């Protein structure tokens with residue numbers, strides 16, 4: 378399993394990307410709190426295909442803020458595909474991000 | 485300074501304003517995207533050219549055929565070029581981004597109805613946004629005795645887009661365009677054409693008889709810019725009672741010729757009925773999560789000594805053949821004997837069954853691909869070198885040993901010369917080979933990106949000198965590849981384009997076709 382270390386540099390890159398996009402954390406934070414189920418369902422159906430098979434970095438239990446996940450999903454990073462609004466709407470993506478940010482490391 | 489990030493070529497801001505206003509009236513404001521942050525996910529290309537060259541000016545999210553008809557009318561009025569995507573996962577061929585800067589993307593991902601699946605005739609009719617995963621779930625939930633064939637990014641890609649680009653899968657139905665039956669097309673003038681039997685009032689045979697009457701038109705809408713496909717029919721394989729996947733490993737790179745000679749008769753006679761894959765070491769290594777940096781940190785092409793070490797450590801062949809048998813227990817038993825006898829007689833090759841391989845990769849994902857179970861394991865290819873650069877170089881050849889050997893040697897020499905690796909596989913069609921090579925590079929390095937671009941150009945040039953051309957190519961090289969196929973073909977394509985789309989609004993430049 379790949380262990381992904383979200384270093385300070387990566388966090389900074391994430392913030393920089395947000396700035397480029399003209400987004401602010403509060404825009405996303407203002408989204409309605411979606412039930413974990415929706416987020417988990419999408420994660421299990423799509424994200425886990427790479428992020429639990431050693432292809433992409435582990436996302437569970439990383440203690441990262443939701444904005445990190447929403448940004449990565451919309452931009453794609455390195456080889457990761459970018460997820461368009463037609464692939465996942467803002468509300469579902471926010472639910473995924475909130476779900477992930479609250480998860481614990483898999484035993 | 486314009487309020488848009490980009491304008492379509494030769495379109496004034498006031499005309500674009502007017503067009504956007506009309507698009508908004510048709511679709512609603514939330515379905516017309518022009519803001520930079522909304523366009524960003526559409527611009528992620530993996531190609532060795534600047535991202536800007538393929539940036540879109542807007543995205544339209546249509547949900548009905550009528551909306552698309554109205555959109556093309558607006559495009560004709562203001563001469564707005566549109567680039568259609570279905571599921572938009574054309575990775576290594578340009579992803580969702582248009583062939584030319586400024587084109588408006590028509591994203592049909594939200595048109596995602598499975599219109600019908602007929603479990604008796606084994607046919608399906610779908611809208612553009614349907615993914616393979618969605619179809620798979622539908623088949624599973626309804627316990628239908630059917631099997632899908634799909635491209636490796638199965639969980640997120642879709643049958644309509646893949647077939648429009650004439651993509652391939654790994655089951656006996658792996659040549660997807662061969663299995664396509666009936667299309668609905670919105671033409672540039674807004675009219676709706678149904679191909680095959682689809683134009684006949686009261687017809688029920690649209691998804692079962694491909695040819696209809698008179699010229700069969702379906703093919704000309706694939707890899708082209710003559711229409712927007714809004715529905716596509718295709719055939720599904722009945723799920724066989726027995727599915728027996730297997731692998732045959734060969735130790736030497738020089739074995740390729742013998743492998744092809746051995747497999748061809750089995751494939752042509754349908755003893756092995758599926759699109760057999762012959763994968764090289766690095767393809768295999770990457771898809772079982774091996775990274776180049778695990779072995780070597782110096783830049784450039786990976787030496788053969790390292791390939792041999794990887795082969796040994798990961799228990800891989802220099803070539804790894806994946807195929808499967810499908811049918812009743814009796815049929816599979818007979819064919820299994822034929823296959824294993826042929827391998828034994830050749831004196832080369834280790835046969836590995838599912839029982840022997842267990843749950844190990846890459847056998848597991850190959851077996852899933854050959855039996856229509858979606859996964860994304862092949863994305864491991866991108867971890868080999870890292871950096872997110874990928875362009876498929878996919879020349880066609882005869883399924884003949886000497887040809888495959890020659891292509892492989894040429895490709896490897898050129899790739900290595902540019903400091904890149906041969907990460908390739910042969911996908912055996914019926915009589916042809918799709919020789920698929922992933923030109924992987926670190927797109928975060930300008931220098932490596934420039935090398936990858938030069939490498940791709942040289943691959944095209946050198947292969948052309950030997951009478952080879954690719955079956956499909958990324959958006960940055962579509963004009964170049966069109967040249968390989970000759971001027972007469974191009975003239976005919978242009979004449980058709982002018983007749984069907986006189987304003988050139990549909991994906992101008994796609995596959996090198998312009999008005």
Ligand SMILES: Cc1cc2nc3c(=O)[nH]c(=O)nc-3n(C[C@H](O)[C@H](O)[C@H](O)COP(=O)(O)OP(=O)(O)OC[C@H]3O[C@@H](n4cnc5c(N)ncnc54)[C@H](O)[C@@H]3O)c2cc1C
Pocket residue numbers: 568569570571572573574575576577579580592612634635636637640641642643644645646647648649650651652653711712713714862863864865994
């Ligand atoms: C790791 C990896 C493995 C891959 N393996 C395979 C493989 O096994 N086989 C394979 O074929 N490909 C493969 N690919 C390439 C590609 O990702 C797939 O072909 C994918 O199915 C194409 O994307 P899509 O299905 O979303 O189609 P889309 O991106 O929606 O469509 C593809 C193209 O068809 C045209 N088009 C789409 N919709 C329409 C329409 N409605 N009307 C007119 N034209 C249209 C457009 O030009 C578009 O660019 C692979 C990619 C990766 C990263």
